[in-house]
Amino acid sequence: MQTSITGLPDLTNKRFVVLGIQGSGKSVLVKYILKSYKHSIVYDVLREHQGLDRYFVERRQVVKHNEDDPAIIELNNFVNQVVIGSGQIRLFVLEEANRYCPPKPTPLPSSILDLNDFNRHDKIAWGAVARRPSQLNTDLIDLAHYLFLFELPGKHDRDYLSDIIDGLGEAVRDLPPYHFIIVEHNRKFQTHKPIPFLLGG
Numbered sequence: 001m002q003t004s005i006t007g008l009p010d011l012t013n014k015r016f017v018v019l020g021i022q023g024s025g026k027s028v029l030v031k032y033i034l035k036s037y038k039h040s041i042v043y044d045v046l047r048e049h050q051g052l053d054r055y056f057v058e059r060r061q062v063v064k065h066n067e068d069d070p071a072i073i074e075l076n077n078f079v080n081q082v083v084i085g086s087g088q089i090r091l092f093v094l095e096e097a098n099r100y101c102p103p104k105p106t107p108l109p110s111s112i113l114d115l116n117d118f119n120r121h122d123k124i125a126w127g128a129v130a131r132r133p134s135q136l137n138t139d140l141i142d143l144a145h146y147l148f149l150f151e152l153p154g155k156h157d158r159d160y161l162s163d164i165i166d167g168l169g170e171a172v173r174d175l176p177p178y179h180f181i182i183v184e185h186n187r188k189f190q191t192h193k194p195i196p197f198l199l200g201g
Contacts (some may be wrong), residue, residue, distance in 0.1 A: 007192060009146055009182065011091065013036070013120045016127040017141055020150025023176040025194055029148060030093055030129055032195045037125065043078065045099065049098035055082070062099050063104045070108050075100055079111035084122055098128035098135040102189055116143060134160050147183035151175055165189065 006108065011033065019112040027048060034040045043113050044054035055078055059071040066072065075094075083092045094112070100107055108116065116139060117127050128144075130136045134157050141147065141164070149172050152158060158169030165187050172181060178194035 002052055005021050007139070008033070008036075009184070011125045011146070013123055013138070014125050014145040015116060015143060016067075016117060016134070016139075016146040016148065017097075017133075017144045018127060018148040018150075019131070019133050019136075020148075020152060021131055022141075022182070025180065026129065026148070026150045027179065028178075028195050029150075030095075030127075031117055033127070034093060035057060035090065039088055040093070041083070041089055042093040046165035047094040060096075065084040066111070067104065067110060072100065073099040075109055078109040079109075079115060081104075083126075084111070084115065089124055091125040091127075091128045092130060095129045097140065098130040098132070101128065101137040101140055104139075106137070106179065108139060112140075116140065134194045145185045147181075147189075149183065151177075 017178045018026050018030055018101060019091050019121040030042070031052065034042055034049070039198065041053045041055060042049050043057060043081065045057045047056060057074065067076070089143055101112060104162055110175055115124065128140045134152065135142060146186050149161070152172050158173055161172055162169035165183065168183070168189060171189065171191070175181065175191065181189050182192050183189040
């Protein structure tokens with residue numbers, strides 16, 4: 001596994017998910033990842049990624065969770081035309097992914113379904129960022145090459161993680177501040193030190 005100077009995995013053409021409560025350090029990691037790859041862009045729902053290539057979302061609230069919802073139309077248009085269609089984006093991050101990709105039986109937006117299935121063919125790394133695993137579509141978590149897990153104090157979320165990998169919920173519970181766990185595609189996991197703020201911020 002190729003790693004960067006911070007010991008993070010090479011995310012080229014990979015799928016990944018970043019999970020953690022507000023203030024846990026996930027935004028610093030996401031900014032570091034975005035800065036580490038050329039031709040990256042973030043779907044910036046909360047307008048928090050100053051200085052990066054980002055798309056300002058006009059419709060933040062998903063009401064119907066179907067292809068006719070204006071927020072889903074906006075996401076699909078952006079992903080199909082810019083992320084996939086331009087042929088230039090090599091890393092895409094969807095912030096607040098739980099708004100667009102809630103748990104089943106709600107289907108994934110068509111553009112995200114395509115991206116999740118064909119990202120390697122399109123040579124695009126892509127990541128979904130959310131606060132809680134229990135609020136995110138399981139296809140994103142189950143098919144991810146890497147999970148980056150920050151502090152998750154809720155018992156329901158820890159139980160969810162322990163159902164994926166024995167002991168993972170307890171490991172997340174015991175994380176020191178700003179540390180995170182990297183879960184690899186083979187479902188082995190290790191704790192990682194915080195990303196220095198100067199690198200991510």
